[in-house]
Amino acid sequence: MNHREAHAVVLGAGLAGLVHAVPLATRFDRVTLVDRDILPRGAEHRGGVPQGHHVHLLVPGGVTRMEALLPGAVAEIAARGGYLIPAPEWRFHMGGDQLRLEDDSLRVAGATRPLLEAVVRDRALAMEGVELLDGWTARELTTTDDRTCVTGVRLRSQADPDEHLTLDADLIVDTTGRGSPSPRWLTALGYESPKEERLQVDVHYATRLFRRDPGDLGGCRHVLVDVPPDDRRGGVALAVEDDRWQVTLIGMLGERPPTELDGFTQYAASLWSDDLHQIIDGATPLDEGAQRAFPSFSWQRYDQLASLPQRYLVSGDAVCSFDPRFGQGMTVAMAEAAALGEILDQHGLDDIGRRVLSASQPVVQDAWDLATGADLAHPEVQGPRPLPWKLNTAYMQRLLPVAHREPEVAAALIRVVGMIDRPQQLMSPRTLWRVLRDGRAPETTSAETHATTRA
Numbered sequence: 167m168n169h170r171e172a173h174a175v176v177l178g179a180g181l182a183g184l185v186h187a188v189p190l191a192t193r194f195d196r197v198t199l200v201d202r203d204i205l206p207r208g209a210e211h212r213g214g215v216p217q218g219h220h221v222h223l224l225v226p227g228g229v230t231r232m233e234a235l236l237p238g239a240v241a242e243i244a245a246r247g248g249y250l251i252p253a254p255e256w257r258f259h260m261g262g263d264q265l266r267l268e269d270d271s272l273r274v275a276g277a278t279r280p281l282l283e284a285v286v287r288d289r290a291l292a293m294e295g296v297e298l299l300d301g302w303t304a305r306e307l308t309t310t311d312d313r314t315c316v317t318g319v320r321l322r323s324q325a326d327p328d329e330h331l332t333l334d335a336d337l338i339v340d341t342t343g344r345g346s347p348s349p350r351w352l353t354a355l356g357y358e359s360p361k362e363e364r365l366q367v368d369v370h371y372a373t374r375l376f377r378r379d380p381g382d383l384g385g386c387r388h389v390l391v392d393v394p395p396d397d398r399r400g401g402v403a404l405a406v407e408d409d410r411w412q413v414t415l416i417g418m419l420g421e422r423p424p425t426e427l428d429g430f431t432q433y434a435a436s437l438w439s440d441d442l443h444q445i446i447d448g449a450t451p452l453d454e455g456a457q458r459a460f461p462s463f464s465w466q467r468y469d470q471l472a473s474l475p476q477r478y479l480v481s482g483d484a485v486c487s488f489d490p491r492f493g494q495g496m497t498v499a500m501a502e503a504a505a506l507g508e509i510l511d512q513h514g515l516d517d518i519g520r521r522v523l524s525a526s527q528p529v530v531q532d533a534w535d536l537a538t539g540a541d542l543a544h545p546e547v548q549g550p551r552p553l554p555w556k557l558n559t560a561y562m563q564r565l566l567p568v569a570h571r572e573p574e575v576a577a578a579l580i581r582v583v584g585m586i587d588r589p590q591q592l593m594s595p596r597t598l599w600r601v602l603r604d605g606r607a608p609e610t611t612s613a614e615t616h617a618t619t620r621a
C-alpha cells in the first residue's frame with residue numbers, strides 16, 4: 167500500500183485473529199482485536215477456545231511460519247518452558263511401523279495451546295497501534311447504503327447485554343472460528359452465503375497431563391500413533407512446558423476414549439503401538455483430564471462466491487476447520503495472515519476479501535486434501551473417492567514402508583504432512599524413484615494384526 171489506512175478491526179482474538187493482527191499492525195494506524203471472552207494475561211485456558219485442553223501441535227511448517235511472522239516467538243516458546251523438538255526425538259507410528267526420522271531440521275513446538283496463544287498474544291498486543299477490546303461480542307456489520315462495502319461492526323457487551331458499541335473500520339476481518347456469524351451476516355445483506363463442504367468423522371478426544379521424566383522412552387519427546395484404516399483408535403503425546411506429557415487419545419467414528427485414569431490407561435494399552443501406554447503406565451497424573459467431540463470438519467467456500475462486500479475478509483477456522491488429528495489449523499491461519507500482508511502490499515484494500523481467499527486457497531486445499539484423504543481411507547467414512555484419491559492412496563501405501571526404512575523418504579513425508587512442502591513434492595523424481603524401486607504393496611500390518619486380535 168502506498169499509504170497507511172486508518173483502522174482495521176479483527177473479530178475474534180484466537181490464534182487466527184492474533185496472527186492476522188500482525189501484518190495489519192504495520193499497515194494500519196490502529197488495529198482493534200475484539201473478543202467476546204475476557205482474555206487471560208498469561209498462559210491460561212479460556213472458554214472461547216475449548217479445544218485448548220488438547221494437544222496443539224505447531225507442525226514444522228507452522229514453526230517456520232511463526233518465525234517469519236513474529237521473529238523471536240519460537241525462541242520465546244522455549245524460553246517460557248516449552249520445547250523445540252527435532253524429528254530424531256519423535257516416534258511416529260504410521261502405516262504399521264515407525265518412520266525412520268533423522269532430519270533434525272524438522273521441528274515441532276512442544277507447548278500447550280495456552281502457552282502458544284499467550285506468546286503470540288503478548289507479541290501482537292505489544293505492536294504499536296494494536297489494542298484489545300475483550301468482553302465484547304460482534305453482532306452485526308455496518309455497511310454503505312448500497313451494501314457493497316463494510317464500514318464497521320456493532321458489538322454487544324458480554325457484561326451488560328444492554329450496552330452496545332459501534333466500531334467504524336476501513337477493514338473488518340472475521341476470525342471468530344467455526345461458529346462464525348459471517349454466513350448469516352452475508353445473507354442479511356443480500357449476498358449468497360458460502361456452500362459448505364463437510365466430512366463426518368465423529369472423532370472424540372480425551373486428554374490428560376502426566377509428569378514427564380526426561381528418560382521416558384529413551385528421551386523421545388513426541389509420539390504419534392496413527393489410526394489405521396481398519397481401526398478407530400490412535401493417539402499423540404507431546405512433551406510440554408513444566409516437564410509434563412500432554413497425552414491425547416483419539417477415537418474415530420464414534421469410538422470414545424475415556425478420561426478416567428484406568429480407562430485412559432487401558433485405552434492407551436489397546437493401541438497398536440505400546441509407546442503411549444509406556445508413557446502413562448506408572449506416571450504421575452497431573453489433572454482430571456478433558457474430553458471433546460469433533461463430529462465433522464468443514465470448509466465454507468467463500469472463495470467460490472460470486473461477490474463479497476468490499477473491505478471484508480473471513481479467515482481461520484471461520485473458513486475451514488480441519489480434522490484436528492492432523493494439526494493443521496494454526497499453521498493454515500499463519501499462511502492466511504501472510505497472504506493478507508502480501509495482498510495489502512500489492513493491491514491495497516481493493517477486493518481484499520476475495521483476493522486473500524484466492525491467494526490462500528492452495529494451502530487450505532492441500533490441508534483439506536491431506537486430512538480428508540487419510541480419513542476416507544476408513545471405509546466407514548462417507549464421501550466421494552474419485553480416481554485421484556485412489557491413486558494417491560495406493561501411492562501412499564507403497565511410500566510408507568519405504569519411509570520406515572529410508573530417512574530421506576520419511577523426511578519428505580514429514581515435510582508434506584508438516585506443511586513445509588506441497589503434496590506434489592512426494593512425487594518429485596527422487597522420491598518417486600525410491601518408492602517405485604523399494605516400495606511394495608503392503609502386507610498385513612502390525613496395526614491390522616493388533617486390531618484383529620483386540621476384536
Ligand SMILES: Cc1cc2nc3c(=O)[nH]c(=O)nc-3n(C[C@H](O)[C@H](O)[C@H](O)COP(=O)(O)OP(=O)(O)OC[C@H]3O[C@@H](n4cnc5c(N)ncnc54)[C@H](O)[C@@H]3O)c2cc1C
Binds near residue numbers: 183217
Ligand atoms: C480438539 C482440537 C485439537 C486441535 N489441535 C490442533 C493442533 O494440534 N494443531 C493445530 O494447528 N490446530 C489444531 N486445532 C485447530 C486450532 O485450534 C484452530 O485451527 C486455531 O486455533 C485457529 O482457530 P481460530 O482462531 O480461527 O478460531 P478459534 O480458536 O475458535 O477462536 C475464535 C475466537 O473468536 C472469539 N469469538 C467467537 N465468536 C465471537 C464473536 N461473535 N464476537 C467476538 N469474538 C468471538 C472466541 O472467543 C475465540 O477467541 C485443533 C482443534 C481442535 C478442535
